[in-house]
Amino acid sequence: MDLTRFLELLKLRPQTLLGILLGTGVLALLPESALTKLGLHAFVSKFRGWLGGAFVLSSALLLGNGLSAVLRQVGRWISEINESKARRKSFKYLSPPEKALLAKYLNDKTTTHYFDISDGIANGLEARGFIYRASNVGAHYKSFAFNIQPWAWRCLQDNPRLVTDETITTEK
Numbered sequence: 620m621d622l623t624r625f626l627e628l629l630k631l632r633p634q635t636l637l638g639i640l641l642g643t644g645v646l647a648l649l650p651e652s653a654l655t656k657l658g659l660h661a662f663v664s665k666f667r668g669w670l671g672g673a674f675v676l677s678s679a680l681l682l683g684n685g686l687s688a689v690l691r692q693v694g695r696w697i698s699e700i701n702e703s704k705a706r707r708k709s710f711k712y713l714s715p716p717e718k719a720l721l722a723k724y725l726n727d728k729t730t731t732h733y734f735d736i737s738d739g740i741a742n743g744l745e746a747r748g749f750i751y752r753a754s755n756v757g758a759h760y761k762s763f764a765f766n767i768q769p770w771a772w773r774c775l776q777d778n779p780r781l782v783t784d785e786t787i788t789t790e791k
Contacts, residue, residue, distance in 0.1 A: 636681045643674035706770055709747070710781040716740050718782040721749060724767045725775045725782065733762045741765055 631639075646654075646663050647670050654660040663670065713721070720740050723732055731753060734741035744750045749771045753764040767775075774781060 631680070633681060633684050636677045636684070639673055639677040640681055643670045643677065646670050647674055703770070707774055707778075707781070709749075710774065713749075713782070717744055717749075720744060721767070721771070721775065722779075722782040724772070725779055730767050730772055731764050733758060734765050735761050736763050737761070 646659065647667070649657075649659075649663075651660060654663050710718075717740055720732075720734075721744070724730060736757060741750065745752060745765065748768060750765045750767050753766040755763075757763045
């Protein structure tokens with residue numbers, strides 16, 4: 620068998636591998652009387668080694684495919700947990716005016732606020748990923764809609780104290 624053809628076999632879809640696994644498993648495990656009734660006894664006797672090899676290979680590939688998917692998902696979960704911790708920690712490093720601006724979203728129970736395009740606090744929070752400009756079309760020439768990022772909104776909903784303390788007023 621050519622090596623390239625063998626490598627192509629390794630790229631089979633999981634559904635195809637499952638079919639091969641079930642088919643070869645049934646043929647390898649059926650009793651001789653059942654194989655005889657099905658007219659497959661001579662075929663299985665002649666190709667038992669190939670059938671067993673296909674069974675083992677398809678089992679390994681299917682198991683590897685499943686484990687790979689599980690490991691990818693676990694990796695995503697770990698990444699999300701680490702990212703969530705880092706994001707929550709990033710609230711610690713906000714200045715009082717930045718916290719006050721984010722507190723406006725929470726206090727007004729809205730995910731959108733309008734800020735002047737030249738507002739340094741809003742632009743700083745946008746650059747750091749806490750908010751984003753929701754539209755490239757401004758209202759009243761210079762005022763643009765800024766939405767709070769979903770992750771930041773969830774963090775503030777879960778823990779409003781991230782942006783409140785005694786020294787911050789929410790007026791701007």
